[in-house]
Amino acid sequence: MVLTCKDYHVGWICALPVEYLLAELMLDKVHDSVPYPEDDENEYLLGQIDSKKTGGHHNVVITLLPSAEKGKASAATVAKDMVRTFPNLKIRLLVGIAGGIPGSPVQLGDIVVGAPEDNSPGVIQYDYGKHLEEGTFVRQGSMNKAPRVLRTAIAAVQKNHLRARLVERRDYISYLNMDEVKECATRPPSVGHAPDNEIQEVAVLSTGSDPNKSSIEPALPEVYYGVIASGDAVIKDPEFARKIRERKIQNVLCFEMEAAGLDAYGCLVIKGISDVCNKDKNNDWHRYASAAAAAFARELLTVLRSTEVDNLPSLGNTHWNVPRMLSPLFTGRELLLKHMSEHLVPESDAKSPCRVFVLHGIGGAGKSEAAIKFATENQHSFWGIFWIDADNEQSIQQSFENLANMQIPPLAASDAKSVLQWLANTKNSWLLVLDNCDNIETDFAGYIPSRGGSVIVTTRLTECQHLGVWENVDDLGLEDAIQLLVRACGLKQEDQQAEWSHARAVVNLLGQHALALVHAGAYIKKGFCNLQMYCQTFRAQASKLMEFKPVQQASRYKNVYTMFEISAATLASSDDEDSQTAINLLEIFGLFDRENLDVDMFERAFEYCLVFEKKHGLFWNAGAYQKSLSGTVADVANSFHNSVCVVSPDNGSCDEIYHLDLWHFEQVRSTGLVGSMLVSGFRAACVRLSELSIIRVDKKQILMHPLMHEWAKVRMPLAVQEQVYSRGLCILVLATSMTLTQQDKDRTLLHHISACLDHSVENEIPLNVARALYRLGNYLIKPRTMDLAFQEFVMVPLFNHILKHFHPGSHTYTSRANCLLHW
Structure with a gap:
């Protein structure tokens, strides 16, 4: 049978030539070379290791890092090319040498497997984190756990080792004793480290050894399971190693330089201890430690059924359906990407419910870019990465049809339901990105497969947060x-x-x-x-x-x-009454001060309106007041007049500025926000705006992004601005009518009144608008002792605003306004 690159399922990566040589000696059979892509500069050795359980075998490809190019960057490049050349790789092993920690029970020649007993990640990146005050260091980087099938095989090896009580009966010892291995990698007769005059204890690994002895009795390597620390530097500082030991950071057992570069590849790391982390590092134990690690790797593969490996999803990326390249300006998001990786990167071959991560935030916050960044960094963890444009039903169906046609051969059925069913049953690992899930009428849960794979949802809708683990991305930092x-x-x-x-x-x-x-x-x-x-x-x-x-x-x-206008268009296109009311509320928010939007202020205004209506037997219907009891609406309007008012017999109005009018209640009612005693139109509108991430309600505070607030302000045409200005003033006026003794609310009102005064008035303001402004000024000044700064901040601008834009003939206006201005 002629083999091709597609027939190899196990990848074995080495950093040094001696590791590569000893890996070759562990093969049961060496295969002939196969053609490789011209742009792949890796050196490959092909062969097989027989499985003891089924009589089958594992086809293994071994590769080596370039000479003088060590570290995580080189390892990542080599692994990337290996995945591209051998697209059906199912598992990867990084096998080689590492440096031990002074004082650790791990001896020279022993084996460390990056598989802690608590099932946590087996590799940490010790040089990736934050240095805090007092000299402490908080680690932030950790590597993905090895695939479940490898962890199961490790358990089988551990069971075999317990059964073989004597170390020399273990399989990896027999592989170390093979003639070719012994000839190439004999165990050194001494510890190979001269004592350090200042820190003698680092001359050996075990605290129970005598550093003045030049040799010890020959021993056989033991196997330890725990955390391996990976970074770009060779650790020769015994003080650094001492700190690692004293702080017991993640139970680290050794240091090495390549594993951190394989974070995206679900790799198991196996290391033989070749030296101690001090200045006397040498090569005496390199061969034997390499042989010990390679022997354990061989034993691990022999207990692994070949059928188990065959049934695993491929680790290489075959399908890449991302609409655009990552922006070269992409900045930050490290913690977000770490959380996404921990949740989305597959660590098990077993079918399980979809792993869903929801990126939530306002438009333009960077949700889609974060999804592209994650896909780019982790593409080799997924056989297929598929992008669904969830902008509307038509784009969703077209995206699923494209996904179906990408397969070889194309799927028989290309509708969304059929493709989702196919994804749920394929054994390959995949990532599905549902981008722009912003339509409030669409149930996006229906586009998530029932099991297997990983899904990213980008959305402005707060309701989509329940689809999975979610994070808000509004705050870039x-x-x-x-x-x-x-x-x-x-x-x-x-x-x-x-x-x-x-x-x-x-x-x-x-x-x-x-x-x-x-x-x-x-x-x-x-x-x-x-x-x-x-x-x-x-x-x-x-x-x-x-x-x-x-x-x-x-x-x-x-x-x-x-x-931002996309959100407003979503509301405008809805036939739902709450959506239309939400647009009215958005416009009022744009008029008011963003930092002092308060739920109580609005609800006081609407409560006062409802109390007034109940008192006078009024109800709102078809955009106008109607009377439910005896009398007429005109009678209610006339009730606002005082004995000093000169009422016109033609229309029942007067020129007095000091009292309100039915018009003020009509303005508030016309917003649709008042609702009824039982149902609040305001709260329903807040829910709509919150659903689209236009606002966020935190207890009694309404939070709005500064740029979103600016957009709400500038998007209103001039005619709408005048209407919103009147409505906003009337809401403030009615709110003050419920708070005549609540002075703690004054500062909030101050900011909103000041924001209203910033509104540009082109023409003379109507009498009822002037009445609202006058009433607000009278509320703020009459029962309180105001300092000069307060007057300069609001009071003087408010009444100057009235005098500038309102010119009635009534003497009552002038006398009252001047009185307030000279108070």
Whole structure:
């Protein structure tokens, strides 16, 4: 039978030539070479190791890192090419030597297997983490666990070793005693380390040994199971090793340099101890330690059924269906990607429910980019990576049809239901990305296979959080956001520090919004302004800058404004009454102060409106008040007048400014937010906005992204702005009517009144608007003692606003306004 690259299921990686040689000696049969791709520079040795259980065998491919290119980067490159050349690899082994830790029970020549008894990851990256105060170091990097079938085989080996009580009866010892192995790798007669004058205890591994002895009785290697520390440096510092031992970090048993580069490949690491972590490192034990590790690897494969390996999913990536390359500006997200890897990368061959990870956040926060980053970094952990455009039903069906046609041969049925069923039953590992799951009418749970594989969901919908493990990605992190901006601006490394404070101001202004930062950088890079000027430019021309769209690095939505407008379009296209009311509430939020949006303030206004209606027998119907009891609506309107009012016989109105009118209640009612005594239209609208990540309600506080708030403000046409201005003032007025003794609410109202005064008024304001402004000023000033700063902040601007835009003929207005202004 002529073998091809597709017939090899076990990959064996070595770092040194001596490891490669001893791996070859463990083969039961060496195979002839097969053709390899021209762009693969790896050196391969092909062969087989027989399985004791079934009479079958494992086809094994052994490769070696390039000379003088050690470390995790080189290991990752070699593994990547190996996967590409041998697409049906099912398991991988990294077999070689490592340095022991002074004081550890692990001796020279012993074997360490990266498989802790608590089933935690077998490799940590000791040089990846954060140095904290007091000199402490928090490790952040860990490697994926070995596949379940290998962990099961390890259990079988451990059982065999317990049965063979004498070490010399274990299988790996018999492989070490093979003539060819003994000839190549004889156990050294001495420990091979000269005593260290300052730290003698590091001259040997065991604290019970005498460092002055030049030799010890020949011993046989023992096997230890635990954590292997991996990093780019050779550890020769006994103090560093001593700290590792004293702190007992993750029960580390040894150090090496390659395993951390194989994080994406589900690799089992097997190491023989060849030296101690001190300055006297030498090569005396390299051959024997390499042989011991290789012998254990051979024993492990002999207890592994070949059928078990054949039935495993392939580790290499065959299908890559990602719509675009990763942005070269991608910055940060390390912790998010770590959490995604821990949850999504398959560690077991058994079929289980789908592993689902939901990336949730507002539009442009970087959800899709995070999904692409994860797919790019972990592509070799999945046989297939399939991208579903979940924008609408048509794009979903088209994406599943494309997935079906990618297969060889194409699937017989290409509808979404059939493809999902096929994914649930295929033995290969796959990753399905459901991107842009933002349609509130679509049940996206129906597009997740019933079992097997991994799924990423990117969405603005809070309701989708229940689909799996989820994280919100709105917060990029201040330092990463600044770094993203300066990179997008094209600043040279030497110029970044000088611009850091200006970049920080822009990041705070834009709320760390990833897409807005990229577009701001593009705007600055084009020369329209510099970093120092951007904040001022944005405040003056927010709409223009939000609509700016770069040619390169463009979003699928073209610009920030259009991207946010997708959410509003979703609401507008819905026939649901709550969605229409949510648009009204969004407009009011845009008028008010973002940092002081308070649930209580709105509910006080709506409660007062309901109490007023009940008192006067009014009910709201078809956009107008109607009377349920005796009398008319006009009678209720007339009840607002006082004895000093001069009422017009034509329309029942007067020119007095000091009292409210039925119009103020009508304005609040027209928002649709009041609801009834039992059902709150306001809360239903908040739910709709929250579902689309436009707002977030935290207890009584309404939280809104600063850029989203700016968009809500600038998106309103002039005619709508005037209407929203009137409605917002009336809500504030009714809220004050319920809080005449609640002075703790004043500061919140102050900020909202101040925000309303920023509203640009083109024409003379109507009497009822002036009444609302007057009432707010009277509320704030009459029962309280106000300091000068308070008056300057709100009071003077408020009444100047009235005097500037309202010019009635009534003497009552002028006298009352002047009285307040000179209070």
